[in-house]
Amino acid sequence: MRHALAIARRELRSYFVSPIAYVVVTIFAFLSGAFFSNILVYYVKQSTLADRQIELVGRSDLQLDVPTMVLGEFFKNEAFILLLVLPLLTMGLITDERRKGTLELLLTSPVRPGELVAGKFLGAMAFFGVLLAPTVPLHVFLARGGAWEPGLVLASYAGLVALGGAQIALGLFISSLCENILISAFGTYGLLLILNFVDTSATLARSIWVDFINFFSFDFHYLNFTRGVLSVSDVVYFATYITLGLFLTQRSIEGTRFKRS
Amino acid sequence: MVSVQQLTKKFGRQVAVNSLTFEVQKGEVLGFLGPNGAGKTTTMRMITGYLPPSGGRVKIDGFDLYDDPIEVKRRIGYLPENPPVYPELTVRQYLEFVAEIKDVPVSRRRAAVDRALERAQLGEVRDKRVGKLSKGFKQRVGLGQAIVHEPPVLILDEPTSSLDPKQRVEVRELISHLKGDHTVILSTHILPEVSEIADRVFILNRGHVMAVDTPANLSDRLRAREMVTVQLRVPASAAASQSAKRWEDVRTAFNALPGVAEVSVHPVDDMLNVRLESAVGVDLRPEVAPLVVGRGWQLLGLAADSLSLEQIFLTLVSDENQEARLKPGSPTES
Numbered sequence: 001m002r003h004a005l006a007i008a009r010r011e012l013r014s015y016f017v018s019p020i021a022y023v024v025v026t027i028f029a030f031l032s033g034a035f036f037s038n039i040l041v042y043y044v045k046q047s048t049l050a051d052r053q054i055e056l057v058g059r060s061d062l063q064l065d066v067p068t069m070v071l072g073e074f075f076k077n078e079a080f081i082l083l084l085v086l087p088l089l090t091m092g093l094i095t096d097e098r099r100k101g102t103l104e105l106l107l108t109s110p111v112r113p114g115e116l117v118a119g120k121f122l123g124a125m126a127f128f129g130v131l132l133a134p135t136v137p138l139h140v141f142l143a144r145g146g147a148w149e150p151g152l153v154l155a156s157y158a159g160l161v162a163l164g165g166a167q168i169a170l171g172l173f174i175s176s177l178c179e180n181i182l183i184s185a186f187g188t189y190g191l192l193l194i195l196n197f198v199d200t201s202a203t204l205a206r207s208i209w210v211d212f213i214n215f216f217s218f219d220f221h222y223l224n225f226t227r228g229v230l231s232v233s234d235v236v237y238f239a240t241y242i243t244l245g246l247f248l249t250q251r252s253i254e255g256t257r258f259k260r261s
Numbered sequence: 262m263v264s265v266q267q268l269t270k271k272f273g274r275q276v277a278v279n280s281l282t283f284e285v286q287k288g289e290v291l292g293f294l295g296p297n298g299a300g301k302t303t304t305m306r307m308i309t310g311y312l313p314p315s316g317g318r319v320k321i322d323g324f325d326l327y328d329d330p331i332e333v334k335r336r337i338g339y340l341p342e343n344p345p346v347y348p349e350l351t352v353r354q355y356l357e358f359v360a361e362i363k364d365v366p367v368s369r370r371r372a373a374v375d376r377a378l379e380r381a382q383l384g385e386v387r388d389k390r391v392g393k394l395s396k397g398f399k400q401r402v403g404l405g406q407a408i409v410h411e412p413p414v415l416i417l418d419e420p421t422s423s424l425d426p427k428q429r430v431e432v433r434e435l436i437s438h439l440k441g442d443h444t445v446i447l448s449t450h451i452l453p454e455v456s457e458i459a460d461r462v463f464i465l466n467r468g469h470v471m472a473v474d475t476p477a478n479l480s481d482r483l484r485a486r487e488m489v490t491v492q493l494r495v496p497a498s499a500a501a502s503q504s505a506k507r508w509e510d511v512r513t514a515f516n517a518l519p520g521v522a523e524v525s526v527h528p529v530d531d532m533l534n535v536r537l538e539s540a541v542g543v544d545l546r547p548e549v550a551p552l553v554v555g556r557g558w559q560l561l562g563l564a565a566d567s568l569s570l571e572q573i574f575l576t577l578v579s580d581e582n583q584e585a586r587l588k589p590g591s592p593t594e595s
Contacts, residue, residue, distance in 0.1 A: 006361040010347070017349040105345035105406070108309040109362045110334040 003111045004119035011123025016090075021127065024085045029134040035077040035251065036138045039070050067142060067149055069154045075226040076154040078135070079219070082164055083196055087188035089127060090171025091181045093120050094253065107253075115228055117172070117250045121242075132160065152228040159225020162238035167192055169245025176252040192218075262287045262444040263308070263414055268317035270303050271470075277303045279468040280317070285444055287413070291398030292459030292476070293448035299465040302342060305418050308446070309339045321414055330579035335364055338412035338443070342419045344403025348392025352383055352402055355391055356409050363410035373409055381405035381435065404435060408443070415439060417447040421454060433457060489545045490560035491515075492536040493553055508533055514556060518548050532561060 015021040043066045053060040097103040106116050139153055171188040177183035199217035214220045221234040263285040270278040278300040285291045293301045306312040308319050310330050319326040323335045328376065347355055356374045365373045378387050381401045386394055391402055400420065407415055420436060421429045437457055449455050454475030455462050464472040495511065508526045511533055515524045523538040535546050546565060553560045 006358060010350070011360045013354070014347060014349050100347070101341055101343045101345040102347060103345075104306075104311055104341050105339075105359070106362065108311050108334055108337065108339045109359075110331045111362050112331070193363050199292050 001115065001118070003109075004122060005114040007106070007111075007116060007119025008122035008126060011093075011120060012126045015123070015127045015130075020088055020092075024088050025131055025134075028081055028085050028131050031081045032135045035081075035137065036070075036074055036135075039073045039077070040124065040142075043070050043073075068152065069151055071149065072214060074138075075160065076223070078160055078221055079163055079196075082160070082167065083192055085131070086164060086167045087171055087185050087192065089124055089131075090168055090175055090188060091178075091185035092175065093124060093172050094176040094249070095178050095181045095184045098256075099181075103253075108224050113250050113253050116253065117246050120249075121169060121172055121246055124172065125165060128161075128164045128168060149228075153236060155228045155230050156226045158230065159222050159234075162225070162235065163222045166218065166238045166241035166245070169242040169249075170195075171245075173248045173252065174244045176249045176256070192201070211259070262289075262322060262552070263446065264309065264318075264320040264382075265337055266318045266320075268304065268307055268319065269315050270300070270312065271305060271315045276468050278307070278314075281461065281468075281470065282317075283470075283473075285414075285446060287444055288441055289461065290440055290445040290447070290459045292455035292462045293446065293465055294450065294452065294455050295448070295464055295465035296450055298467070300468040301465055302418055303468075304465075305341075305416050305446065305448060309337055309416055310334055310356045335410070336413050338407035338410065338415045340403045340407040340415075340417045342422065344399050344406070345455075346391045349390060351379070351388050351390055352394075352405075353387045355402065356405055358408045365410050373411070376411075377405040377409040380438070382386055382406060382431075395428075397424055397431065400424060400428070400432055401435065404432070411442075413444060415445045415447075416442040417445065419448055419450070421449065421451065429454075435543065485540060487539045487543060487545070487565065489537045489539070489549065490562070490564050491537065491549055491553070491560070492532055493535065494532050494559040494561060496557070496559065503540060511535060511558075514552060516546065518552065520545060520548075 043064070046062060049062050050060040050062040050064050053062070056129050094103070097106065107113070142148070170191055171184075174187045174191060175181075175184045178187060195216060196218045199214050199220045215237075221237045224231060226235050265284070266282050268278060268281040269276070280299075281300075281304060283291070293299075293304065295301050303312060307314045308321075308326070310326055310333060319333070321336050324332040324336070328332045347358075350358065353374060357370065360370045360373050360377075378384055381404045383398070383401055383405055386398055391399065394402065404420065405418075407417065417436065421432050424432060433454060436447065438446070440458070445458075447458065462472075462474060462476050465471055493511075495508075508528060512524050512526050514534075515535060515537060517522060518537075519535050520539050521544040522540060525536045527534045527536075531550055537549075539545050544565070546563060549563055550560060560589055
């Protein structure tokens with residue numbers, strides 16, 4: 001595991017000198033902030049409207065729980081932004097090592113392929129943490145306004161980390177298959193989009209397939225977290241994707257050594 | 262120190278390395294010589310554990326690569342053909358990372374990195390990003406990476422290719438310094454280089470070993486012909502016929518000399534460069550001057566060349582018939 005940490009640290013260090021990473025952090029922070037303020041302004045307006053209704057007619061047909069609604073919408077949007085930016089972080093994970101020839105260095109070092117994969121994953125996860133950091137002040141801002149729902153916020157962040165982890169693990173796997181980072185990025189976008197939005201087709205189906213399709217959907221499981229529901233099945237769901245992604249990556253790295261490079 | 266037995270690699274139907282068997286003693290330098298595609302890189306990748314062999318065994322320091330890959334990898338320093346560097350790290354950061362994944366204990370890591378920086382002569386660039394360095398320096402970073410954990414075995418794949426002549430000499434000197442402390446296996450397609458560094462040379466072609474010997478014996482055995490270059494001018498008065506045919510006479514005259522195997526004539530301005538080839542051991546030079554003077558030509562230059570080692574090597578690996586001559590023990594042609 002010492003090797004994995006060394007590899008993760010190296011990965012994180014390399015992220016911080018790569019222009020892509022800065023672009024990703026900027027985009028993510030900007031979009032998160034923009035969505036957050038838009039959502040907040042919208043619900044504040046709704047609530048003012050509701051107040052006005054109560055003033056005029058004594059009651060309102062708008063059922064508002066502003067903090068919960070803001071948080072729910074916000075985390076839904078965060079998942080969408082992640083879908084846009086995470087493939088940019090994972091596209092080069094193995095592809096670049098292969099292109100630079102450093103995969104040869106790693107595989108001829110006393111490092112097990114499992115440690116290599118774990119290191120790569122941890123490095124990307126650490127950078128994902130950096131990515132999420134600028135969203136924390138938004139919650140401080142909400143809390144100062146008196147809308148502090150720590151349970152909901154923590155559950156939502158747990159969901160975001162689980163979702164990001166699964167996406168990173170799958171992106172890592174795609175990256176281990178590709179010689180070209182563009183193909184790696186588009187392949188990851190394709191896979192993640194399917195897994196994210198497969199539940200929209202479930203809403204159209206009217207049969208036993210609904211549960212089946214929903215089971216595969218990121219969105220379906222992630223939304224439970226954003227409702228403040230931490231269930232074993234959702235945690236197991238994301239853990240399974242992470243394990244699967246890491247396992248396949250390890251097999252793929254071992255396997256490509258048999259081919260001519 | 263290194264023991265390789267019947268090492269074989271097949272890519273589909275193509276046999277890249279065919280049943281290679283050899284041993285390298287502690288402190289010995291073994292050179293692999295061969296054209297591109299001869300199987301040098303594939304062999305090295307198998308010994309370092311990057312490519313799984315199709316058959317055969319590799320043992321380093323008593324550890325079997327198949328049974329104890331981790332122990333074997335701890336004992337090997339490997340420089341692939343392109344140095345495996347992270348351009349975004351500084352030289353020091355890079356070497357620290359390599360030391361860490363090569364299991365250099367924390368307490369000794371700093372000293373190990375400093376020593377590698379010193380031995381690979383990287384002191385002046387230690388805090389520069391690897392990506393900003395010249396090719397020669399990158400190659401040294403690659404060497405530094407290979408020696409940072411002080412492995413008993415060093416495997417260097419074409420350590421001087423893609424360098425300019427000056428860098429080439431520097432890297433070669435560096436490798437000569439490493440000799441003795443390490444058992445070295447290196448590959449190259451440059452003959453003089455291998456004769457300078459290696460104690461023993463393997464000539465590989467298409468996955469087969471064509472010859473094994475010390476560099477000195479090899480170049481003796483490979484020397485196929487002697488060559489003499491004559492530069493002369495044929496004055497108009499001495500010419501038997503008109504200009505275009507003038508050098509035909511020269512060719513005929515030289516061909517008549519005893520011992521000449523081949524004559525080629527190249528006109529340069531108003532001079533002629535004549536190249537004479539003969540069998541090994543025959544010196545044509547004493548015969549040339551009387552001939553030229555006797556014909557009334559002006560002798561401008563006379564020099565004996567030996568075929569360059571690269572040239573011999575090229576004819577060797579491109580000509581299957583030469584194989585017999587190179588088999589150890591078989592008589593040399595003279």
